[in-house]
Amino acid sequence: xxxxxxxxxxxxxxxxxxxxxxxxxxxxxxxxxxxxxxxxxxxxxxxxxxxxxxxxxxxxxxxxxxxxxxxxxxxxxxxxxxxxxxxxxxxxxxxxxxxxxxxxxxxxxxxxxxxxxxxxxxxxxxxxxxxxxxxxxxxxxxxxxxxxxxxxxxxxxxxxxxxxxxxxxxxxxxxxxxxxxxxxxxxxxxxxxxxxxxxxxxxxxxxxxxxxxxxxxxxxxxxxxxxxx
Numbered sequence: 001x002x003x004x005x006x007x008x009x010x011x012x013x014x015x016x017x018x019x020x021x022x023x024x025x026x027x028x029x030x031x032x033x034x035x036x037x038x039x040x041x042x043x044x045x046x047x048x049x050x051x052x053x054x055x056x057x058x059x060x061x062x063x064x065x066x067x068x069x070x071x072x073x074x075x076x077x078x079x080x081x082x083x084x085x086x087x088x089x090x091x092x093x094x095x096x097x098x099x100x101x102x103x104x105x106x107x108x109x110x111x112x113x114x115x116x117x118x119x120x121x122x123x124x125x126x127x128x129x130x131x132x133x134x135x136x137x138x139x140x141x142x143x144x145x146x147x148x149x150x151x152x153x154x155x156x157x158x159x160x161x162x163x164x165x166x167x168x169x170x171x172x173x174x175x176x177x178x179x180x181x182x183x184x185x186x187x188x189x190x191x192x193x194x195x196x197x198x199x200x201x202x203x204x205x206x207x208x209x210x211x212x213x214x215x216x217x218x219x220x221x222x223x224x225x226x227x228x229x
Contacts, residue, residue, distance in 0.1 A: 010072045012041030012108040020212035021178045022144050031141035037148035042108040045115035057128040065113045091213045131163035135171040143172035150180050150188035158190045174225035179218040
């Protein structure tokens with residue numbers, strides 16, 4: 001399927017947000033990390049400066065920085081207006097206000113764009129997408145999937161979720177997915193099935209509360225890993 005940038009909301013998150021969303025310890029940050037669906041996050045840019053080994057994959061990386069920035073500029077004010085219009089749908093702890101949220105997203109985009117060209121040369125930003133990744137088995141220690149699986153349950157069916165998680169577990173030893181809510185701010189209808197299936201296949205599966213919450217109740221991640229770890 002050809003990706004159309006006009007349908008994308010290119011919001012990215014910072015290294016600090018990733019650290020809290022995925023409860024990343026200093027030991028975690030010493031591992032080989034795969035960011036799945038990172039978009040224009042500054043996670044890779046900031047992490048690389050801190051000597052963290054991060055590879056990011058997203059189909060948005062088929063576009064150049066100017067195209068990604070143009071799309072961001074087209075949608076950011078409308079998204080923030082929607083946030084302002086739904087005050088009960090948000091938790092203003094990490095971000096103190098809609099304006100602070102916008103400022104954070106702008107800053108993440110700017111850091112991403114500063115790093116994007118060099119990162120592409122270094123193969124840190126790769127145009128790949130689930131459910132098929134072009135990596136050898138166990139290329140990474142930890143795969144992080146931010147704001148894609150479960151969030152887009154209405155767009156991606158249960159089989160897609162299962163296939164995508166299997167693929168992440170093929171290329172990494174552990175998978176963490178955040179958040180577990182859909183765009184309608186309800187727990188994904190696929191969550192229980194996914195947990196049961198991977199438990200039955202011999203994986204360790206758990207839900208963990210994390211120190212980050214923007215959507216009410218959106219402070220949990222799913223962790224799946226081999227029981228041998």
